[in-house]
Amino acid sequence: MADQAIAKDPEKERRKIKSVSKMKEIMTTYYIEAKTARENGKKVAWITSGGPVEFLIAMDVIPVYPENHGAMIGASKMGVDLCEKAEEMGYSRDLCSYARTDIACSITNGGPIGGLPAPDFLVCCNNICGTVLKWYEVAARFYNVPLFILDTPFIHSTFSEASRKYVVQQTYEYIAFLEKQCGKKMDFERMTEVSRLAVQGLRLWQEVLDTAAHKPAPMTAFDAFFHLALIVTLRGTQTVVDYYSQLLAEMRQRIADGIAMVPNEKYRLLWDNLPVWYRTKWLSDKFSSHNACLVGDTYTSAWSGVMDLIDENNFIETGAVAYSSVYINVSLDIMFETLKKLIKKYDVDGLVMHSNRSCKPYSLGQYDLQQMVMRELKIPTLIIEADMVDERSFSESQIETRIDAFMETLKK
Amino acid sequence: MITAGIDIGSITAKAAILEDGRILGAKVLFTGYNSRLAGQAVLDDLIAEIGITRDRIEVIVATGYGRNSVDFADKAITEITCHAAGAHFIDPSVRFIIDIGGQDSKVIRIDENGRVVDFAMNDKCAAGTGRFLEVMARALEVDLDGFGDMSLKGETPAKISSICTVFAESEVISLISKGETRENIIAGIHESVASRVSALAKRVGVTEPVMMTGGVAKNIGALRALEIKLETVIRVSPHAQVNGALGAAVLAGGIALTKYS
Ligand code: SF4
Numbered sequence: 001m002a003d004q005a006i007a008k009d010p011e012k013e014r015r016k017i018k019s020v021s022k023m024k025e026i027m028t029t030y031y032i033e034a035k036t037a038r039e040n041g042k043k044v045a046w047i048t049s050g051g052p053v054e055f056l057i058a059m060d061v062i063p064v065y066p067e068n069h070g071a072m073i074g075a076s077k078m079g080v081d082l083c084e085k086a087e088e089m090g091y092s093r094d095l096c097s098y099a100r101t102d103i104a105c106s107i108t109n110g111g112p113i114g115g116l117p118a119p120d121f122l123v124c125c126n127n128i129c130g131t132v133l134k135w136y137e138v139a140a141r142f143y144n145v146p147l148f149i150l151d152t153p154f155i156h157s158t159f160s161e162a163s164r165k166y167v168v169q170q171t172y173e174y175i176a177f178l179e180k181q182c183g184k185k186m187d188f189e190r191m192t193e194v195s196r197l198a199v200q201g202l203r204l205w206q207e208v209l210d211t212a213a214h215k216p217a218p219m220t221a222f223d224a225f226f227h228l229a230l231i232v233t234l235r236g237t238q239t240v241v242d243y244y245s246q247l248l249a250e251m252r253q254r255i256a257d258g259i260a261m262v263p264n265e266k267y268r269l270l271w272d273n274l275p276v277w278y279r280t281k282w283l284s285d286k287f288s289s290h291n292a293c294l295v296g297d298t299y300t301s302a303w304s305g306v307m308d309l310i311d312e313n314n315f316i317e318t319g320a321v322a323y324s325s326v327y328i329n330v331s332l333d334i335m336f337e338t339l340k341k342l343i344k345k346y347d348v349d350g351l352v353m354h355s356n357r358s359c360k361p362y363s364l365g366q367y368d369l370q371q372m373v374m375r376e377l378k379i380p381t382l383i384i385e386a387d388m389v390d391e392r393s394f395s396e397s398q399i400e401t402r403i404d405a406f407m408e409t410l411k412k
Numbered sequence: 413m414i415t416a417g418i419d420i421g422s423i424t425a426k427a428a429i430l431e432d433g434r435i436l437g438a439k440v441l442f443t444g445y446n447s448r449l450a451g452q453a454v455l456d457d458l459i460a461e462i463g464i465t466r467d468r469i470e471v472i473v474a475t476g477y478g479r480n481s482v483d484f485a486d487k488a489i490t491e492i493t494c495h496a497a498g499a500h501f502i503d504p505s506v507r508f509i510i511d512i513g514g515q516d517s518k519v520i521r522i523d524e525n526g527r528v529v530d531f532a533m534n535d536k537c538a539a540g541t542g543r544f545l546e547v548m549a550r551a552l553e554v555d556l557d558g559f560g561d562m563s564l565k566g567e568t569p570a571k572i573s574s575i576c577t578v579f580a581e582s583e584v585i586s587l588i589s590k591g592e593t594r595e596n597i598i599a600g601i602h603e604s605v606a607s608r609v610s611a612l613a614k615r616v617g618v619t620e621p622v623m624m625t626g627g628v629a630k631n632i633g634a635l636r637a638l639e640i641k642l643e644t645v646i647r648v649s650p651h652a653q654v655n656g657a658l659g660a661a662v663l664a665g666g667i668a669l670t671k672y673s
Contacts (some may be wrong), residue, residue, distance in 0.1 A: 408528070
């Protein structure tokens with residue numbers, strides 16, 4: 001009897017991604033190192049997810065990402081308490097829930113890992129949104145540490161020469177800032193090595209995502225959400241290159257063995273915007289129950305989407321230009337071009353857009369994008385309203401009805 | 413062949429029974445606390461009314477927010493698909509449906525086969541729903557049934573600018589104290605509902621002819637205000653309130669056919 005109780009469904013076991021345990025191990029080690037940095041004489045910098053982390057790695061600084069922290073808080077369903085705490089402090093409910101929960105953690109040392117290690121300095125790049133500017137200013141005041149801001153102009157149509165000069169100039173200022181904070185000169189040879197690893201990591205990540213173009217897909221966007229953490233946090237290290245090589249090999253093997261993540265994949269969908277972190281399992285089960293697989297998304301490919309703009313031998317001059325060009329720092333027309341490519345690459349039957357109450361730059365314009373997609377590509381789209389971390393913005397029965405109705409439309 | 417559709421909404425439970433494309437009957441009850449029991453009760457009542465035995469019903473389809481709790485149904489289908497099927501059944505030329513129910517409003521674009529092309533729902537907020545009208549009727553101490561006729565007498569509709577039900581209610585109260593006529597206030601309320609719903613409709617893209625379903629379709633004031641906003645004549649289903657249940661019964665017919673073929 002006891003044996004029966006623990007017997008696992010072999011089919012389900014076969015579908016599980018084996019590399020996951022290694023990934024968890026890497027992330028745990030990373031957070032332990034970050035939390036014990038001070039004892040080990042290392043500096044910690046907080047940096048935004050779209051910021052040029054490579055320079056920190058080259059300077060031997062441990063980068064810490066409040067946004068990744070926010071995602072962990074969301075995934076561990078601790079968002080509401082922390083959001084409420086921030087609201088008690090006077091922050092508006094309309095403020096991004098990553099910012100709210102992270103600010104609340106600074107005060108309470110709450111959350112899944114008892115708060116982030118205090119920063120020695122902060123690096124904020126506004127290529128993702130304007131929220132991070134104020135959020136990092138708050139952190140700079142709270143921890144009383146210096147803040148470096150990298151200002152990346154929004155791209156309406158093309159990136160002008162003046163803009164290019166502007167961000168390159170700031171890159172040199174960034175290096176000078178780091179040299180001052182660390183009390184040592186930048187080792188440019190090491191920087192070249194880090195750049196090479198960063199680009200290699202980005203390429204591998206893109207290759208991993210590309211495996212989902214195979215029918216049936218060996219992984220889904222939900223798996224991509226999970227595996228994304230490395231390219232964000234440890235980009236520019238050998239660890240990332242090794243891990244994604246392993247993951248890529250596993251995905252290729254799954255294709256060879258005919259292992260699909262959604263058992264009877266019949267409908268292929270593309271996801272737009274950040275995940276709903278506290279409901280990834282529910283959403284994944286919901287779509288699977290309709291034999292639908294979210295094969296790709298605009299979010300996890302945002303990092304690798306700009307890698308072709310980087311010249312690894314001239315990272316200083318090209319890296320910042322690439323970072324200025326990320327998915328949400330561009331006009332709707334450019335976003336639509338990216339969306340079109342993804343829809344084609346993954347050969348999807350529909351688009352699911354998460355209208356994310358927190359992330360305004362990502363969600364503003366989704367209705368226009370939806371119109372563009374329906375008109376030009378004739379692909380059905382669904383918009384669901386939720387929030388990536390704040391569960392109070394998620395209504396299960398309403399979202400369920402929308403998804404069920406959307407799938408009924410697709411199945412006709 | 414006899415089929416039944418049950419639509420469990422947040423306020424009312426509806427049932428409709430069809431025999432070979434003919435409506436045998438339809439019924440509405442309050443949902444109450446237990447949606448499974450409500451589904452059972454409304455079906456039992458209807459069966460008794462029509463005078464058939466339960467075993468003659470071949471297939472039952474459940475819809476509405478409570479659709480998954482009706483465990484005796486053969487299948488659960490969302491109200492979007494059911495409303496489309498119901499409207500198409502009543503009038504096959506219809507290409508667009510506006511459904512304003514108690515707790516939500518939805519707009520659905522359909523094709524010549526009654527299939528859903530696109531849809532949008534407003535269910536996060538009471539504005540633009542039957543509940544909004546109920547709250548306003550209470551504030552004005554007017555019976556909701558008289559709302560439509562009264563609003564047609566309003567010559568210069570008052571401006572209700574707030575889109576939030578609670579704020580709109582206080583706006584209405586301040587209009588009353590300023591001496592604005594009830595007729596004008598009610599006309600203004602209908603305009604406000606109409607602008608809410610027409611924004612939703614325009615998002616999906618209105619294709620004519622348009623049909624209105626749901627309980628609010630009975631309200632002539634809301635209907636006229638919507639017609640003005642959308643610049644089109646809107647047809648009203650004679651079975652507006654039970655349209656979802658009717659559609660479910662129609663779809664049950666399709667399931668029955670595949671079952672025996
Ligand atoms: S607003 Fe959006 S881009 Fe900015 S921090 Fe929040 S989730 Fe990230």
